[in-house]
Amino acid sequence: MEVQSYLKGEWVSEGDKSNLCSVINNKPVASLIAAEPDYHSVCEYARNVGGPALRQMSIHERAFRIKFMAQFLLEKKESYYSLSSHTGATRRDSWIDIEGGLITALGLSSQARKNLSDLPWHVEGGAVTLSRKGTFSGQHICVPRHGLALQINAFNFPVWGMLEKLAPAFIAGVPSLIKPSPTSCFLAFAVFRDMVESGYLPEGSVQFLAVDIPGDLLNHLGSQDTILFTGSAATGKKLKSHPSVIEHNVRFNLEADSLNASLLGPDVTPEMDEFDIFIREVVSEMTVKTGQKCTAIRRVIVPAEQLDKTIDALKRKLGDITPGNPADPATKMGPLASDDQSARFSEQAARLMEVTESIWGNPEADGLYTGARVLLCHKPMEVDEVHQLEAFGPLTTLMPYQTLDEAIAIANRGGGSLVGSLFTADDEIAARVAMGCAHSHGRFMIINRSCAGESTGHGSPIASLVHGGPGRAGGGEELGGARSVLHHMQRVALQGSPTTLSAITGQYVKGSTTRESENHLFKKYFEELNPGDSITTHRRTVTEADIVNFGGLTGDHFYAHFDEIAAKNSLFGKRVAHGYFVLSAAAGLFVHPSPGPVLLNYGLDDLRFIAPVYPGDTIQARLIVKRKSFRQKRESDKEPYGMVWFDVEVTNQQKTTVAEYTITTLIKRRTGSPFDQ
């Protein structure tokens, strides 16, 4: 296999050739062709070809393409597994990278379709009325930035790292320039090649840069570009303070490894389930990916009185684990990823050993197949190195604490971590520790016996939750569902008349003029409904008999509806109709009884009862198409459909709004789509 760059729509087959070797047998896995591109034209290609191609699609279309691409790759996963073992990964390690990465891409696609507009841009939140008469309003929208996203990935998760950065940029409408780590780039390349082959990613939306040092690339970045960097804090800071990055205010997201801590609660004794769960988690985090994870547990903080028992339990558990060939299914831990990584690990471990006591492992066992190591720091509040120096391998340092406040202080001495965890059966302790540690963490996990079985684990970032941490961890934020997409967009506050804002956003903005429909809106198919289409219903006079009948039928005899005396003293001053009656009567006004395109009304949001309805008042409803969203037809669906949100306004005879809300409906589409199943 030849690992080539993919630039300006072409595979680059010219360039210096070198071998990429397996960490298992040191034999070549692939050869690397080092491109020497003209970075200016590479960047311009992304901006001028990829950007426009992406921006003409809706967010949902881009998200669907990520979904279908991930499904396409899932079919080919076994070929990735066999390559992955040459990076030193066991089957379990590879699962996290390969399937973990594909699941993350699928999750981000689904979150984007659930939470973002089905338009090329996202309409964020409701409109803000900025004037008394309502002629001038504001509306935030998020639009794709017109630059590129330079994604610099770390060696340890060549697939996951590539996908968790690519998917949000792509869904946002921003082209990606992917720079894999040289150490594992043959695996990233194999996946990337299939991504291109899938046909789902339009020309220019992805480029792949298989070179070690990206030359003068940074000089060509501008104010609409973004850098997403995962790797060592030192390299990250160098790039972040690059003159060109500073000069153009290039967005920079830094995700560095950190000295993540795991705490054992003071309530937990060795007899409790939580103790075993804790030991299992620590050992798992030490050995998965041979400890080469930015989220691994580097500091194990335990009550002083449980220190000996913790050491015993860790020794017992670690005794089972010898590093070996990752391709062998019996192997629980593979080698380090490369000779470089191994040298770095040995050096870092040696420096930590100067200030700690060695509890487990052979300090002389240098090399790729280093075993797990446990160090002990007796006075963690007095030793800086254990909170600053990271040995990126299967090593953790035990730290005893006396009081809960001290445990919290030790955890926070990491100076900012990607993740922390606490094992406790006591929710009061959970609350104290979580609130004591929250400001210095991007994620914090609390485990007890009730949730341990289903826990996703200390080390696993989740597509729907943010990943990143303050300070030492880089101060960045990735993932977190739709948030990850918004990082690639420009938030802009639009101001103008509601009608103009509707025309710009493609969504109905309250106060905008509407188009009264000749046919009932519920007789129209998905394709025929447009934001701003409206119907105004006939009227209905609400009478005392309605209140009596509604109370009798529903059992709701609240005094404001039925007790003249109490109602007189209430906010209302006299008996009022039930709010739920107004809601139900409004449906009676706007529902069309015959079978038609409307399949069902499945939700209602943002209902506000604004003014009371008294017996004798006459109400009327107006239904306005607010926004729409395509839905993929699944095999189990009889017919294709989409979602339509209608704004409902119920007014009385003085044209005063008495209630307003939004209903969500499923409405049949006239035609199928290539995205349907």
Place this chain on the structure above:
Amino acid sequence: MEVQSYLKGEWVSEGDKSNLCSVINNKPVASLIAAEPDYHSVCEYARNVGGPALRQMSIHERAFRIKFMAQFLLEKKESYYSLSSHTGATRRDSWIDIEGGLITALGLSSQARKNLSDLPWHVEGGAVTLSRKGTFSGQHICVPRHGLALQINAFNFPVWGMLEKLAPAFIAGVPSLIKPSPTSCFLAFAVFRDMVESGYLPEGSVQFLAVDIPGDLLNHLGSQDTILFTGSAATGKKLKSHPSVIEHNVRFNLEADSLNASLLGPDVTPEMDEFDIFIREVVSEMTVKTGQKCTAIRRVIVPAEQLDKTIDALKRKLGDITPGNPADPATKMGPLASDDQSARFSEQAARLMEVTESIWGNPEADGLYTGARVLLCHKPMEVDEVHQLEAFGPLTTLMPYQTLDEAIAIANRGGGSLVGSLFTADDEIAARVAMGCAHSHGRFMIINRSCAGESTGHGSPIASLVHGGPGRAGGGEELGGARSVLHHMQRVALQGSPTTLSAITGQYVKGSTTRESENHLFKKYFEELNPGDSITTHRRTVTEADIVNFGGLTGDHFYAHFDEIAAKNSLFGKRVAHGYFVLSAAAGLFVHPSPGPVLLNYGLDDLRFIAPVYPGDTIQARLIVKRKSFRQKRESDKEPYGMVWFDVEVTNQQKTTVAEYTITTLIKRRTGSPFDQ
């Protein structure tokens, strides 16, 4: 008046003394005592005294304190106006700074109370179920960072700039270290002194640094600190790339002036209202604050065929305006803010004049009382300087365009702007220009005759909308309602069992264990209700008679309820009860009929009809206290109350959830509060 620093809870009266002179008469307005503080201890005081004091309050309490402080300052506004004229500000200029600043603080307080949790932290969004059985969930919360917010303000808005930065930090629970511009610091000081006197800001939550160069201050900042800088791009970038800022990943928000553009649509002719509105806005933005506004219109982009008429109209309008004494009510434009500013303006204007034609104003009129100037750039796509060089004074450059695409390209050549605007009567043009410019703007305003009367203007940031722009404008984001508060918080993803997450967040998390109440929840006062308190109602069998009666009463005869034949072919397979009946019957199950603490149910959110209810099904409801929020009693209120949100779950005889939603209620408090009116 002596302008002193306020550090570590004390006024600093020792230090080098110098005079601060009026720009009107060059006489001393105040003397400045330059403190020489130990910055390490100043920072530690904020972190160790101010931070903890703020963090023990809820977000709402902090927001109330900002509100009351602003109201306290509003009483003293006339004393600020008289000082403000010595900065060169006319009454109108001062209004923007002083009342504009106080209105912004009040707006941010109100937005925070409306949108953020009434807890010391904010619980963001709903919980995310991360497991099949629901034992393991995720919940984002935003907690105050444990650092300080260093706020470096610009000279042009000493009051607005101070308040728009202080309010979000304070409400977030982060102490402020305010560094005013020396040029106008006597006005900032006068307001700050009253802020301290108001008594609403706890010790350590605000400090004031009246020194020109903050020495080695930046060396003392750490990973929990934030810098918010408004001023020149050059200084901002120097601070942003400071080694200490890079090393600790100090959060940095840069807001720099930019080359904002205003466009006249190709549809607008001189006979149209939009033309006059456009000319008025351009002249207003040139002259307000003598053009010293980071949001001022620096580039005026007009159709080539309207260039002559635009020039004529601008000349007519500018002919009225001569700079003069700002204290004189007849003066429409005051002097520049200082000799330094005046020298800088002359130099920048001279450089722009090298590449443009001078259309209006006397290029020789250097000095403080420089008149307004209009330049003309005939070929704006060929001249770089007009898009890069900012003359910070009453100067703007006219740029003709041939096509709409060219107009958009000219606007975007600013390389990132705080704000842009378009004057057009055609919403299709509005949509094209707004979407063409959105990615390079933080705010974009579209004006036509229908909204001009109520428009807040091109130059005015609004508390509820974001302020800041990409690239040249700094890439930062301020204001935007509750967003401004979240910038000072750390977002952390909590993971654990729903019950643990409820205990940590102080809010009911779906799936958590609940405490079944012995008394009906609607008989309890605000203070007696706690998240997780629940009641389970009696049951009710839904019958065919219910459907008939409900349809008859409401008029809702949708086929799924009434037409056996059509219902058979629908998603439901047979006739179902109305969703609104299930909702109304649930209220009948949980409402308590007697007068009690519940004043009203005024809203309903997030309703989902999850499963159909068929005749013969038996439903039951469960009401759970989800969260609470204190509300200030106003004079018009009879009694004090708070808001309580209840989660409602309606289940059938198989314990399947058929509907779930949240209701919002107003519930009486037992006692008053010092925050009540």
